[in-house]
Amino acid sequence: MFALTDKIAVITGAASGIGAATARRFAHAGAHVVLAAYSPDGHDVDRVRADVAAAGRQAMVVETDVGQTPSVDALAAAALARFGRIDIALANAAIARRKPSLELDDRSWEQTLGIDLQGVWRLFRAVLPAMRDAGGGRLLATASTAGPFEAWEAHVHYSAAKAGIVGMVRSLAAEVGPLGITVNAIAPGIIETPQTLDSVNSLGAGGIAETGRTQPVRRIGKPEDIAAAYHFLASDDASFVTGHTLLVDGGRMLIRG
């Protein structure tokens, strides 16, 4: 079954980019969506909330800092208080901060790892008891090609976090598989989102346009490309897929172009 009728999904980083597109997609597939948003970033989560509601599904916005354990625990508690269960948890929130390695101090390292890697773990840990009690669930995380599959200069901390997600997903899949819980990641390639459009910390508009020309499919990705793949991984059609990192990169890792 592909529909997500009446499933409860929690998504971090839901106010923009891949998280927002996935929230919309899940709602259209029938899920109610808990939108975890970090307001200091200034994204308009109300538009995502409105789109989920327009699809006839319930949306709930929870202000969340995935860098803080109490904040993520409160997110899970709020979702459970409202809906009684969590079927799908997508740990998607992350930051990318350009930092040449000779300047990469503890503060920068801890900030990026704390959000991009430990933030994933905080969400998984917070929802695992409810999934265990329910006899199953779907844990999903947004990794990256940068780290597990390719280099990204001046992003050693980000790369380490994203490679860490791939390892976490494998080991957790083995451990919680017997509980009927699957754990998977998507490694997106170059996707046009606020993160990649940031010309200080990432490629910027010009950079992604240029990258698009060299990719096998001759375009860069859209958040909707990733959302469609998350829909598959969240659905019953992916029941026997676990511990896997699905590359959604338009074939870019095949040529490393």
Added chain:
Amino acid sequence: MTRLAGRTALVTGAASGIGRAIACRFAAEGALVVVADLDDGENSARDGGAPTARAIAEAGGRAIFQRTDVTEESEVEALFAAARQASGRIDILVSNAGTFRGNPILATTPANWDADMDLNLRSHYLVNRAAIAAMAGEEARADGIRGRIVNMASQLGVTAPPGHLTYSVAKAGIAQMTRQLAVDYAREGILVNAIGPGRIITGYHPGEAEYVASGTIDAATAYSLARTPFPRLGRPDDVAGAALFLASDDCTFVSGHLLMVDGGWTAY
């Protein structure tokens, strides 16, 4: 359930097991399915190409059966000619036909190496070549895609199954052919992906429920069950769900990927 409405899908090895589950699922999603298999099923009510097509029709779907030996170039050509005649256009290929067989190297001969490669690797090349020739000549759909190909590799092309040289080499070859074709035809809008099934109960195996109920589970299956993190072995429908994603309009930016459907075996 119309995710493949208006599409034509060619599925090889669709007489039984994984291929049959894919054919039935695709038809339920609205595709016209061209069922290809060596086994016509004349003598069987259940397995066989003709029974698969009949089962699809009885469920309200559309299918034709073309008896095909995928190791014979002329039969592959005839298959694509029949598909073109039935539908005018081939949108999806699932290259699935194959058989689990292999030996340790000292038990192989050059002749059985060739025979195994003919079946488990060269046949996929023949079918992919015919599909790409057909797809590349079509108009792109609105999303820029001309066709989607799903090749059946295996977990056993990633791990090395003890004593099954030709099978693992052929399955690894399918995965690499998939990557190569993905790069070579991305510009034409042909997405080429592979699935790596783990231990899927098919064909000569009873279902895992029967195994457990009867207590007669064989040692290899017991080991597979114990070794798979997910609390059950795979079913043909699990592979069909993954194949549907890769064959559908939802697969827009995935190409050259080997999607493991193995209950976490290779992650473990």
